[in-house]
Amino acid sequence: MVSLARTIRNLRRVGFREWWRQMQYIGDAKSGRFVGSDQFNNRYYENMNAEEEIPGRQRWVDFSQHEYNASQVPPEWHSWLQHIRKDAPPQDPIFAKVSPPWKAPHIENLTGTRGAYKPYNTVKPKISAWEPQVKARA
Known part of the structure; x- marks a missing residue:
């Protein structure tokens, strides 16, 4: 439980700028x-x-x-x-x-970023995608 007295005490110790930064990042005032x-x-x-x-x-x-x-x-x-x-x-x-x-x-861990590992496959796919044949109309 975070008390008001503890928050004010830590505000005085670390200064307003660092206190505000801590409240934004970790949600608690710490010193x-x-x-x-x-x-x-x-x-x-x-x-x-x-x-x-x-x-x-x-x-x-x-x-x-x-x-x-x-x-x-x-x-x-x-x-x-x-x-x-x-x-x-x-x-x-x-x-x-x-x-x-x-x-x-x-x-x-770079998962979800551009630097993430992406394996590639050299095996021919077993199922090929359907490609429609377009014919000219008469």
């Missing part, structure tokens, strides 16, 4: 500690004050693009957002040590 950003310039925040945040909603992402979706969050940041990992990727010693050479760079 917290900046944790880091990813290769897509998405910014990640955390507020562990139990009196201010709803349990499970202490971590959030501020997307850099206006048209955003969840597939724009890389897997290491996703595990931090979902409380699978305690430490964020910049502070996590495991992520600092391990960088597998086989790991490809993360790309978002």
Whole structure:
């Protein structure tokens, strides 16, 4: 439950412009500690004050693009957002040590866009479409 006092407190902390942006994008006024950003310039925040945040909603992402979706969050940041990992990727010693050479760079899901994968078929169709025969009238 979002209280009016909490909303006003966060408005004072982040300023009117950022407060208005948050209300438009995430529908809630939040303030917290900046944790880091990813290769897509998405910014990640955390507020562990139990009196201010709803349990499970202490971590959030501020997307850099206006048209955003969840597939724009890389897997290491996703595990931090979902409380699978305690430490964020910049502070996590495991992520600092391990960088597998086989790991490809993360790309978002392009389904429904011009960049989506479209397979092509080289097999002749079993049923051919009807093509009308046009004859001249007498």
